[in-house]
Structure formats: C-alpha cells, structure tokens
Amino acid sequence: MATYSKKGNKPRTKEEIEHNIEEGSTTAEVFNTLDQSASRTEAFVEKNQKFIFIIIGLVAAIVLGYLGYKEYIAKPKQVEAMNEMFQAQKYFNEAINGVEKDSLFNLALNGGEGKYGFLDIIKEYNGTPAANLANYCAGTAYLRLKDYKKAVEHLSDFKSDDEILAPLAKGNIGDAFVQLNQPEDALDYYEQAANMRTNGYTAPMYLYKAGTIALELGKADKALSHFQKIKDEFPNSTEAATIDVFIGKAQVLANK
Template identity: 75%
Template sequence: MATYNKRGYKPKNKVEKEQNIEADSTTAEVFNTLDETASKTEEFVQKNQKYIFVIIGLVAVIVLGSLGYKEFIAKPKQESAMNDMFQAQKYFDQAVTGVEKDSLYNLALNGGEGKFGMLDIIEEYSGTPSANLASYYAGTAYLRLKDYKKAVEHLENFKSDDEILAPIAKGNIGDAFVQLNQSEEALGYYEQAAEMRNNEYTTPMYLFKAGTIALDLGKADKALTYFKRIKEDYPNSTEASKVDVFIGKAQVLAGK
C-alpha cells in the first residue's frame, strides 16, 4: 500500500532515507524517459517532416476531393439524370395504367419525343441512383413485353433497401423464371422476395407464389409451411382469403 509524506517531512531513520532516495531516483528516471521520448519524437518529426507534410497533404486532397466530387460532379449528374428520366417515367406510368401498353413500354425503354429512355439513362448516368432505378423500370418493362431474359438481366442490376420496391424486384425475377420454365430458380427468388421484408403486401404475396411453385415441384411440405404462415401471420391479406384450398391440397400431397 502506498504512503505519502507530508510537505517538509524529514526522514527519521536510515530506512526512510533510502526510501526517499529511491523515490527521487524513480521520479528522475520517469522524467528522463519522458524527455528522451519527446526528444526522439521531435527528432523524428524534424527528420521526416517532408514526408509527414506529404501524407497530410494527400489525406486533405482525398477528403476534399471526395467532398468536391459529391458536391460538384455526383450531385449535378444525379439532378441531370432525374430531369432526363422524367419523360421515360411518364411513359412507364402510362403503360401501367392505360392502354397500348406495349408501345408505351417500348417508349419507356427507348425514349420518345427526343427524350431519353430508361436504357439511355442506364448508359449515360451509370453509377447514379437514377441509373439504378432505371434498371428496375427497364427490367419490369421487359417483363411486361415478355422479353424475360432481358428482364432478369436488368432486375438483377437493381439494388434497393426500399420496403416495397426491393422485394417486388426480386419477385419480378421469379415471375420471369416462371415464364422461362425454370421453376427451381423462380422458387428461390420468390423465397428471397418473401423474406426480404415483413409487411402485409409483399410478404404474403410472395409466400403464396413460393407455395404454389413448391407444389408444382412436388415440395408439398415446403408449400404447406408457406400457406400456413399466410393463414396465421397475414390473415387480412388477399392471399389469406384463398389459402385454405391450397393448405388442403398441400396436406393431401404431403400425406398429412
């Protein structure tokens, strides 16, 4: 246990004198060590200051360059992409809600009235959020036009954390594989779409699609799991209103 002497304290005997000498010696060693370290650090800085300044300069350039790129290149590029994408989005929305769908989907893909289409946005504004979103639009347009391989290609390039759009993109890939008669691949994408988010819209929709494909593939146990989950977890969904029939069918095929 450490003891502390009062100010002006005089050692009473030989032992205390030796302890004081030892303490003074230790303190001196500590200060000497600190002085040596400071001296070595100063010497290192003086000897290598040219390189240190270069490193600091490089870090500053990288940081300022990154900020400058975002502010003066990436941001204006994204704004320009959004402006150029407006007409293509309009064509796509009209195709979804109106008539002459094929021609409108083609205009959404390739452009019209001198404006960019989604394919132009992807090429001209690569790396921007608009180009990413254009991949979703392009993939969905190709799906509606029954060009399923191109649909898969573009939808695979789309990345999103959106609650609805992310699972729909995966589900659309599943739809494309169904049309290509690749049921195993379709099942995988429907399962991904169902598990990506937990909501009352996309989750039961893709659980139901996964269940029906699983039945077709002879995977009745897996199908039954998906159908029961819809009934238990999403009783108010559209799929829940018709799932009892499929639960019965899956139980028969599973021997339960």
C-alpha cells in the first residue's frame, strides 16, 4: 500500500530443450533416459501409493470445499452485499451529479435511512466484490471530502482489471498525493495510471498530469516524453488540443 511520508530470459522453451537433446544425444541414449525415468517414477508410485492416494483425497476435498463455498456461501453473500450497498451507491451517484455533495458523500460512507454505507460494506462483507467496489467508492468520496490520507488508504485496497476504473483508482491516488504535497508519489501514480490502459480517456489524461508534475519537479525530459506521447498516440483527445504549448515549454527547459 502507498504511504504518506515518501518523497519519493524468458525460460527456454520446450522446443529449444528438445532440439538441444536431439543434437547432443543419440536416439538410443534419449530412449534409455526416458526408460530410466519411467522406471523410477513407477517405483516411487508403488512405494508411496498410500501416501499419494491420501494427498489426492485431500486435494479433492479442498477443491470440492472451495466450489461448495463459492456456490453456497460466497455467491449469496455477494448478492446480499450488493443489495445492502444499493442505498450507499445511490447517495454516491447523487453526490457526483448533484448538490449538497459533502452531506451526500458522508451518507454514502456511513449509511442512512437504516441502510449500510460503504464503510459498513467493507467491514461486514470483507473479501466480496461488493466490498472491493466499496473501497473504490469510499476512496473517491474521501478524495472529494478532502480527506486525502483515507482516500489513499481505500483506493489502494481496490483491485480491478476494469478498463476505466483500474486506471482511475491509480490516478485518484495521484490526485490525493498532489494535495498531500508529495509530488514524487503523485508522478509515480499518474505514470502507473497512464500505462495501465491505452484507451483514449484515461491514458492521455494521466499522461498530461504526469507531464505537468514532471515539469514542476524539473524533470523536463520526462515531461516532454509524456506530452509527445499524447501528441503521437492520442491526437483526438482533449489533452492534445493544447499539447504543443506544453511540448514547447518542456523542450525549452530540457535544453537549458
């Protein structure tokens, strides 16, 4: 997890191995090695047959137990968690799109009308996808409420492969570190967010933020690289509209 005080050959393929065996050994030697290996394997199985059957039985029990847990406990728990989170999500959406944002974000976090908030979901349904999503929403709510340390905490606990949410979570952590006056950490998270996906929304947005922070830190070459990437790879993005100005500024600073 991020902290608040930082300033901060492929293995050889099977085909290659087989090719080397063919070149370095005769056919007879290869078959002889295979026969010896097979004999040793048979001897081991015969000697340890009872032990092996016990291991197989344990593995089968674990697999069946996991499948049973997933079907009869985890799945119903997830459905229950999502139902419980409905009201919190409603408050959150209203806060994002409406007025009285602070009070609505607080309701989303702590609950209202007798329903759970995101913090309750995280605690009561730990380990479910609903609790994972609640971490993202809670982190975003704390960011909007300017509680930046808690924002970093919850956003760092969020895990996702989603095309948009995954980079947004990293980028929001970067935003929090900017507010915490930790620009090095902000730059790191902006770069992570920019590199996570190549879509035309999050990638240019975080390349731009990374570039501007890099300029502030005196890292003109790095800033120029980020700005140039926007120009070359995302020419239709919003950020590309004024990117030539920033490229020029980075070039001037890089040549000093």
